[in-house]
Amino acid sequence: MLGFGEDPDDPNAPGHEECMVFAPDGSQRLLFIEVPEGKRGKNRLHLDLVPAEGTRDEELARLLALGATQVEDLRRQDGTGWVVLADPEGNEFCILRSDAERAGV
Numbered sequence: 001m002l003g004f005g006e007d008p009d010d011p012n013a014p015g016h017e018e019c020m021v022f023a024p025d026g027s028q029r030l031l032f033i034e035v036p037e038g039k040r041g042k043n044r045l046h047l048d049l050v051p052a053e054g055t056r057d058e059e060l061a062r063l064l065a066l067g068a069t070q071v072e073d074l075r076r077q078d079g080t081g082w083v084v085l086a087d088p089e090g091n092e093f094c095i096l097r098s099d100a101e102r103a104g105v
Contacts, residue, residue: 003052004030047093048082056083056097063095 004021006012012019020031051059056075060083064070071092072084079101082094 002030002049004028043091048096049093050096051098054098055101056095059095059098060085 002021003024005024006019006021010020012021017034018031020029022029049059054062060070063085067088068085070083071086075081075083079097082096084092084094086092
């Protein structure tokens with residue numbers, strides 16, 4: 001979804017308790033650590049994502065096809081707003097408009 005990838009010298013594998021992914025340019029990384037508890041309330045981390053390519057609505061369609069579910073639609077008639085989605089485990093995140101959409105391009 002983010003375009004991040006794993007380190008080919010240290011691949012993430014099923015059953016690993018920790019999995020790290022890196023931004024395409026290597027400037028950012030996300031570490032996911034397995035916990036024994038299920039989700040019980042609000043996320044401990046919330047991502048607001050901006051599409052790198054295409055529009056918010058195109059990215060929404062892509063993510064729904066990948067298995068996300070739509071939780072809330074907060075898009076407005078003027079094109080502003082966002083959509084709240086959840087991953088298959090129920091962790092919520094938002095899809096915002098792309099930079100080009102916000103710039104009116």
